[in-house]
Amino acid sequence: MAETEHGTARQAGLLQPVVAGMLAAVVGFASSFAVVLQGFAAVGATPAQAASGLLALCVVQGPLAALLSWRWRMPIITAWSTPGAALLVATGMPEGGFPVAVGAFLLAALLIVLAGLWRPFGRAVAAIPPSLANAMLAGVLLDICLAPMRAVGTMPLLALPVVLAWALAWRFARLYAVPLAVAVAAAVILLATPLPGEALSDILPRPEWVAPRFTAGAAIGIALPLFLVTMASQNVPGLAVLNANGYRPAPGPIFTATGLASALIAPFGAHSLNLAAITAALCAGRDAHPDPARRWVAAVAGGLAYVALGLGAGFAVAFIAASPPLLIQAVAGLALLGALSGALHSALAREAERIPAILTFVTAASGLGFLGIGAAFWGLLAGGALLLLERGRR
Template identity: 60%
Template sequence: MTRLLQPVLAGVVTAVVGFASSFAVVLAGLRAVGADQRQAASGLLVLCLFIGVVAVWLGLRQRVPIVIAWSTPGSALLVATGTVEGGFPVAVGAFVVSGLLLTAAGLFPVLGRWLAAIPTPIAGAMLAGVLLDLCVAPVRALAEIPLMAGPVVLTWALLSRFARRWAVPVALLVAVAAIALTGPGLGAVDVRPVLEVTVPSWSAQAMVSVALPLFLVTMASQNVPGMAVLAGYGYRPPLRGILVSTGLASTLGAPLGGHAVNLAAISAALSAGPDADPDPARRWIASVTSGASMIVLGIGSGLATALVLLSPPLLVEAVAGLALLGALVSAVASAVADPEGREAAAVTFVVTASGLTLLGVGAAFWGLVAGGLMTLLHRRGKTAGTPADEIPADETVSDEAVPGGDGGSPVAGEGGPDMPQPVRPEGRTG
């Protein structure tokens, strides 16, 4: 009986850890771009529903432990972007376009090759710049609300040493206890699950400052490392079907407030690894159970939103920052891994972290532009000073480089506390 229940329990743990570790980031991102309480609760609910549906569908169809998640780095991007001109309807329009781009990346491999051509240091530096402001929130919270933030940060620090995967969820429970002891109570807010339709609006500014960066962050920080985690455990499912499924789910969920559905990265290891089941051929049960559990957790989206609304905003940001520290570490590591790309990565990071808004376009886009220009400048300078016959032939980007391949960006995924460790493939099963 224990053997039969092992993958089921692993799937439940995967869903609980993924939800509790980062739902506060999702809500903070939606509120930052203009969503009200009902719209934010609707966004959280629809993300849970589509995550569950896609995970169950792909797991049953391919018999591979494909864990689906929301884009936590994408939510952090929304926090950094802030309110766009035109309010939440314009942000929803950007979500729709981002979902269409994800779908197109699955249908047209050339888009994947273009994405793979973005240097890894620049992709990592952009994500690090996006995450920085949220990741320093715990420090600000300790200074401004020490009685509430102190126990949260201490709990996270202790559990990150002794029970790492539970560090953020338990820290969140401590924050909830602090809110319950000091807040006005839940009587003043609506805790029922809700689906709220927002008619999309469109603007060129939102396409550049929200849609395109959201697509890039989701691909580079979720789908690429998610495929790498699966490959590390011996699974190689077709990327095309995953991108099309998650892209369509993102597009359909956007009018209800969902920003992005994608492959899980960090929490994928909970269902794809040997702890889920000694038999690699049975681990798909864990991913299907994880999807079903996310649907159940979505029913509590109204309560989750109410708790966030009742808490001091800085406390919510502090919990979100703790959840994203692992992603920041991995992003910084990928940004500085290549010595030749460090200057361009530094420029990308500084511009992105500055919060610059120019011509109505946010800092993430300008960080990519600045880093790309620095890369081209240094490359042209190197080429100009090197005889043509001395340039290594392997400096060009391979036409076979696609998201999820060995050359993809290793930027961290949905923001859970665990960092993926090197694993030995256990045999190709998918």
């Protein structure tokens, strides 16, 4: 009898982190896949290339998380860069189309590898004031976060149910607010705008090779901001979540591994992989398992679940391609409100750096394009120059 109870306890102990990991994968995918697909489309990807990029992200980030977690016995969750995808939406199609964007993805991945391997470079990146990095991110996010209100003004009967569902879920079950908004949006689209039969006729995702092209404008306007946004808004918070739960992984090997994985999938249309932050909290906290030494199982389970979710990439792309674009943008904007709030809070936290941060924010949000380089870079440059002038005055 005692042996049976002990066996049941062991089974329940394994079930808890497995369920937590699968929940983290479903929440992470449902909360931001629309942003990722919007980003790919904005820089010129065809629906097939967008499906290939989403598939590559899922089938590589899942095993990568499982491998890292098993290797160090820590819940190391990897994810795609949602703020990076929002950056692509704000940047728009580069001259030369999607192959040029893919070249920028590859350069950003190599910068992440460099940050992991070469400590002086990693320290130089860490020396960028967080206020400016977060202000740049907030400027990138602002336009897409306005989409829900634009959708309500343009198509209130379609958009209002989505926004109200998100608001009610945010009040009572915040973790499920964006997935519920996605579900309501899908129901509204199916009821109000029936999809043509051919839209879902071929939904099996296939990897598509995109030969990268390299240009100076994309290197400065896409690759560098993508690298900085990924490091500042994903990798650093991801490490903070692990540290807060008692885990102390060496950041260098993690950056190197995620950078190499990002370089591997870039030619298939995918942008950056990095440490997860929000979904990492689901796997690193007590809810995953009372024993911190067994929470790594949650990360392994979540990684395997991402592989299964990746097989639905073709359906996700086909559904979004046949849906009202503004409504999809509204869902993406709701998904990024939390990121915008956190970025603004961090950008304005230090009084001495507020004006340079605000300059960075408004420049990045302006959509300024100059010399083929997007507004995110110019915002960081403008704010950095003003901060140096202020420090020189002092």
